[in-house]
Amino acid sequence: MSRPPEPTLSAYPLRWAAACAGATLIPHLPNLPIWLGALAALILIWRVLSQINTPSPAPRFLSPLLAIAAGGLILFEYGTLFGKQAGIALLALLLGLKYLECQRPRDVQVLVLLCFFLQLGLFFDTQSPLIGIGALAGTVLATGSLLSLYTRHPVRTQLRTASVLMLQALPIMLVLFVLFPRIPGPLWGLPADAFSGRTGLSDSMQPGAISELSQSGEIAFRAQFRGTPPPPELRYWRGPVLTDFDGQRWTIRRTTVADHPAYPTTGAAYDYNMTLEAHNRRWLLALDYPAAGIADATYAADFTVLGREPVRQRIRYAAAAYPHSQAGKNEAIASLDGALSLPKDSNPRTRALAAQLRERDQPPERIVAAAIAWLREADLAYTLRPPRLGIDTADAFLFDTRQGFCEHFASAFVVMMRAAGVPARVVTGYQGGEINPFDNSMVVRQSDAHAWAEVWLAGEGWRRVDPTAVSAPRRIDGGLAAALPDDSALPFLVRPDLSWLRTVRDRWEFLGNAWNQWVLGFDQKTQRSLLRRLGLHTDDWRQMGVAMLTGIGSLLAALAWWAQHRAAPRDPLQRAWHRFERKLARAGVPRLPWEGPADYADRAARHCPDQATAIRAIAHRYARLRYSAGTTANDSKALHSQIKRFSI
């Protein structure tokens, strides 16, 4: 079939395409270099404004020049053209340039496809409901842009047609979303920056690391307790345990892992369901001390729980905590050695203090108590913005600056303990958590990140000591806001005077949680359990195939019915008359194409004299219903039954 040459575009689809491209680019702007956003905006605005009446593409030499220049700038900005961020920047650039040279319908089609890719790109960073709604709006505009290539209507009409298409597409989407087999990714290697920008604890700690994290109000995880949640002083969520110290940085010491914890669990238990946000590390946060039974997890000798691979997406697991367990009673000598080592000749003043404590009080328990007492009397200030420390961090904090955040307290305390001969280590994690009144889940944020210490006492095992609590006791039961002095720079939503705003946030986050559980968290596992409840086994691919075909098939049948119905509305009168004609045709009197009801009835009546009256009556009534005004539904029904009764 020969194709006619493609016509050039009018200004109308160009305006639609501009709206589509704009709606796609705007959510990307925060992540794009400023010059790229500005360039794209400039192109869109310039072309829409300058060519309302006479659309003509930009000069031919312009796009290649811009492409080379901007591509170079992207290379300069990111160091690569591949990878997630650079790729998105490149796509955004292509979108702008494509718009610049839009000339034929096909260009608009390519532009729309680029928009779809960019919308997908948005999901790499965030998949919030808001972004989802944005993508939906973008899709409606994209549909409108494609429509505008073929019809020209006012915006509202066009949007209505687009919405009809979307509404018809939604059930198909739902069926595919639920039934399409979820394969756990990745299928191939991911670019190095695939999961960058995920906040969370790190596997090392240096002064300032956690206070930086505390500025973020992002949710770290949610816990849904069965029964009463633990009191604030027990809300210690264990993350990486840092034993090795080089004078500045604390790092993880490699330990053995096992399928179950290295301690017996005793005392009261707290059962909860954890929804952990992706943080791209292996550890699974757990309330001290976790019992065995967390799915797909291993238990390290330092009591952290590790997943099989980094947490790249939000995961859920059930866990139980026994806060009163005695952990580490029979600790290996080797790991205790590690918990005693200090870099040589560091922190002389702290060492002197420790030696003093050690001389005065002999059993380690009393050394610990004395150290805590010393800290309390030292009048150290708790602040989010501690001054910089020198080489001997513990000395500088304890004797010079006297201002610090939790990592300073924990680090200095552990140094002090080790110098005094008591095995000690730093534990990082989260402390605290707020109950969201809408679904009673405990929400723990990045601003709850915390560091504390553990000391090992013979006969007892590891005991938690939170040196921060000594100087800022309200940090433990009141959260960050309560512990800090009023004038310090707090994350916006942590401020106590914004409680109404927090209520709004709680409500929003409740919705967000539902979204997370059912939309974003819909993975292989959730799919399997949902489908099992429907009686389907995801392992049986034939059953799944049949289910999918049935679902899609019935939707297609519904659409086909809709198309048929809209194309030829069922006219009851016409159907009744056709039935009458069929009856007469069987009797040997088919209606001739040019015959009206009256002529046809005359001829048929002559053909079947004994039915003449009935035939004439039916034809007369039909003609009256068809051609005269003021007939009722009853007349139509009467004709119906008359024709039904008629037989020849």
Next chain:
Amino acid sequence: MSALTAPRRLWSRLRQVIDRRLFRIRPAEALPIRLPQRRIFILPTRAGLVFGLTLFAMLLASINYTLSLGFALTFLLAGLGIASIFHAFRTLLQLEIKAGAAPPVHCGEPAIFGLNIGHHGKTPREAIHIRTAHATARVDLPPDSHATVTLSAPTTRRGWQPVGRVVIDTVFPLGLIRAWSVLTPDLKVLVYPTLESRPPPPPASAGLSGQAYTASGDDEFAGLRAHRPTDSPRQIAWKAVARSGTLVSKHFQGGAGGSQVFDWHQLPPALAEEARLHRLARWVVDAAQNDARWTLILPGMQLGPDRGAQHRHLCLRSLALFGQPDHVTPA
């Protein structure tokens, strides 16, 4: 008719089979035609194929990065593609194609085929294209309406020229899916012979009865009659007009021998058949223009003597169909 080469003949045979078996069309279908479901075919367009590839890439990306919203977007777009199949299908379903005007033309002039496209549905039918081998027309139909499109085609031979294969298609709404239907409606244009551009004047005397004949003004005056718009100014009886105030024309009534006779057999024997037809057609057209009476004599046929548009048409028709198999002698 020129002889077809073997492959071309094979192709045309194949095409006929496809048309008959797949598209279910007969050599020429009587109009009106209503498009039922089974006559509408659907395939993705090139843009639709690219769209499909895009969706596949998006699906892979969603799997790889476990993007739940990515799955949702991909499936939503797939749903859009599927829904647009039914919109395209619905646009053509139950469309009614009726014959429009197809006036005769002289060979060389473009033939104009009129087709009336309509429907009784409640929703508009938009962006419908009607294509023939030579022309494309677009029609947009509001709910329950019809419209006439004209399709032109070049004419190269006298005789009946059928409209041929007509493809009705649409890529509405998104350009991803093309729905189409092929038909060969029984719609044809009568192509009169080409008019000879500089013909010699008609023979001065060619009477059946051998009477003398002079070109013009020698008919017997037969009275006055009401003026017709087609009358030439020379016929207007100006004196009578001045008296009565209404336009009247002089009416001439010639005897049988007073009319012009255009006789095939009187043409120079060297003249080829088509050239004869061209010349006779020109004489007929000129005579009709002058509102003269004429008689056309063809082998085995005599038309007239008569005058007027109907006589002109019958004469030209006989010339157009001269020597053709479906040449029907007008009653």
